[in-house]
Amino acid sequence: GENVEQHPSTLSVQEGDSAVIKCTYSDSASNYFPWYKQELGKRPQLIIDIRSNVGEKKDQRIAVTLNKTAKHFSLHITETQPEDSAVYFCAASKGGSYIPTFGRGTSLIVHP
């Protein structure tokens, strides 16, 4: 089955810095890669996703890049703010009815 590795497990940055979280996947058939943000005590929320037919997707301060050859994808957050502090989960899926496999999560701490 699919295996998703996520690094780092904890990331501490100063407000205004950029943050990068990386994930690798094992199944070359995976073609859908969502990212979820979970604030303390709240539900995970989808913040951005990418499909294998594109290499990069941006949404304001958030971007995701995908390297299908190397089987890794990354979340980039620019100009970080304290409200970006949360646990971020990546996932990989073959799409359709296939259930996504989640990474273990990265705890992002943005210091004011």
Added chain:
Amino acid sequence: KAGVTQTPRYLIKTRGQQVTLSCSPISGHRSVSWYQQTPGQGLQFLFEYFSETQRNKGNFPGRFSGRQFSNSRSEMNVSTLELGDSALYLCASSRLESVDEQFFGPGTRLTVL
């Protein structure tokens, strides 16, 4: 449009008891997935229902079961509770036959004493 709702939000049970958790998906969503979230194991998939049929199943023992009703609401049941079942149980719904773009509920925090 109302989001995914789960009841109850908190539960305390003792070992050996059983528990039933409920999930109401977003109106129009037909797929409901259940996950167990723990600090050590992260998000682990339990099962997924689509149109009242279990379509996917994770690697959990038979003590964990679920069902989906004709209105897409879903329940999961855990029998003979163990201490290790203490976790946040999340359900997520998806709009189409695909389980892409899942919308999560707030979760039920289960504590087993």
